[in-house]
Amino acid sequence: MKEEAIKSPLRAFMKQRRMGLNDFIQKIANNSYACKHPEVQSILKISQPQEPEFMNANPSPPPSPSQQINLGPSSNPHAKPSDFHFLKVIGKGSFGKVLLARHKAEEAFYAVKVLQKKAILKKKEEKHIMSERNVLLKNVKHPFLVGLHFSFQTADKLYFVLDYINGGELFYHLQRERCFLEPRARFYAAEIASALGYLHSLNIVYRDLKPENILLDSQGHIVLTDFGLCKENIEHNGTTSTFCGTPEYLAPEVLHKQPYDRTVDWWCLGAVLYEMLYGLPPFYSRNTAEMYDNILNKPLQLKPNITNSARHLLEGLLQKDRTKRLGAKDDFIEIKNHIFFSLINWDDLINKKITPPFNPNVSGPSDLRHFDPEFTEEPVPSSIGKSPDSILITASVKEAAEAFLGFSYAPPMDSFL
Numbered sequence: 001m002k003e004e005a006i007k008s009p010l011r012a013f014m015k016q017r018r019m020g021l022n023d024f025i026q027k028i029a030n031n032s033y034a035c036k037h038p039e040v041q042s043i044l045k046i047s048q049p050q051e052p053e054f055m056n057a058n059p060s061p062p063p064s065p066s067q068q069i070n071l072g073p074s075s076n077p078h079a080k081p082s083d084f085h086f087l088k089v090i091g092k093g094s095f096g097k098v099l100l101a102r103h104k105a106e107e108a109f110y111a112v113k114v115l116q117k118k119a120i121l122k123k124k125e126e127k128h129i130m131s132e133r134n135v136l137l138k139n140v141k142h143p144f145l146v147g148l149h150f151s152f153q154t155a156d157k158l159y160f161v162l163d164y165i166n167g168g169e170l171f172y173h174l175q176r177e178r179c180f181l182e183p184r185a186r187f188y189a190a191e192i193a194s195a196l197g198y199l200h201s202l203n204i205v206y207r208d209l210k211p212e213n214i215l216l217d218s219q220g221h222i223v224l225t226d227f228g229l230c231k232e233n234i235e236h237n238g239t240t241s242t243f244c245g246t247p248e249y250l251a252p253e254v255l256h257k258q259p260y261d262r263t264v265d266w267w268c269l270g271a272v273l274y275e276m277l278y279g280l281p282p283f284y285s286r287n288t289a290e291m292y293d294n295i296l297n298k299p300l301q302l303k304p305n306i307t308n309s310a311r312h313l314l315e316g317l318l319q320k321d322r323t324k325r326l327g328a329k330d331d332f333i334e335i336k337n338h339i340f341f342s343l344i345n346w347d348d349l350i351n352k353k354i355t356p357p358f359n360p361n362v363s364g365p366s367d368l369r370h371f372d373p374e375f376t377e378e379p380v381p382s383s384i385g386k387s388p389d390s391i392l393i394t395a396s397v398k399e400a401a402e403a404f405l406g407f408s409y410a411p412p413m414d415s416f417l
Helices: 002-017 020-027 038-043 116-123 126-137 171-175 184-203 263-278 288-298 307-315 330-337 344-351 395-403
Strands: 084-093 097-102 111-114 149-153 157-162 215-218 222-224
Touching: 084 111, 111 116, 116 157, 149 395, 171 263, 184 222, 184 263, 184 307, 184 344, 263 307, 330 344
Parallel strands: none
Antiparallel strands: 084 097, 097 111, 111 157, 149 157, 215 222
């Protein structure tokens, strides 16, 4: 009974996290106690989001395919939903769903992210979506970042055709095991740091690192996904001030709405490593206002059941002053050279020569054991695999078309050679 009493709030915490930042802010906006906290009041001065629409069963009618807006040159202009068998829902977000799909001609399996244009525009998130697509185009050369094969759109939806990764979310495995032993946490932290370092080398700040966005492939290697909150063109020492991220992982400077830089990713790495070792994020509280206050003001407290090198790394990454945070001077090089990672051969790591500490043991693409049944038991909407029926173009459809000009993408032919 005692164990169940511990697991119950953990499960509630895990489920709450899936709501995402927009729904989270709306929830605390309606909580009179939380709203009295000065930091929360400051944060809530940003515009309030509207309710998300997941694959609306009765969307406003879109135009016919023959009336599509010209997206400009694309090396895959004929891609369409009917090219795929959509087999299972494997994920869900604010604007749509991720589905396991098999390409009919190639017989290859992909994860296809299908987003509703109407929901994106309602929340004014088109810049984030295009940013995600732009970042995906740059990921082809790194083993720990999910790859985009091509993208296309219909009048009412956007489709990302991505690598299919079925070893499960790190979130899912952490939920089942509560925490990881230090060698396993070190391996994952190293692969994550390598991916973040690569993004930083492209002047991209990830900004939304959390266990739900960290997948394991079929061998057990890390794959970062979901680049909707990435910020492009952040030069070394450059800053941005957009309020975004996931509540448990918000760095103090983001909460303060101060300018922040790529060190925000190293704070998030520290938060994820802490959670891997202890089972909950640092500064976590079920009381939202208290959690924000903890992040801003409470000293980091570390239990004695970790090594000194792990303790030192967490203290460096979870430094509230970003100018003193580990990574502030030499970015990834500082993390790479930290004593906690002295057992890691970074060349072997990047070449996947280090055997992962955990093997998901999936039998093939149809093995969905590591996906949450909350998703996989949901029926695949019939509208996913169809192009819209004929109807007149409305002003909102024109707006949607203009918002996603240039979205469609397919890699050049030589990248397959």
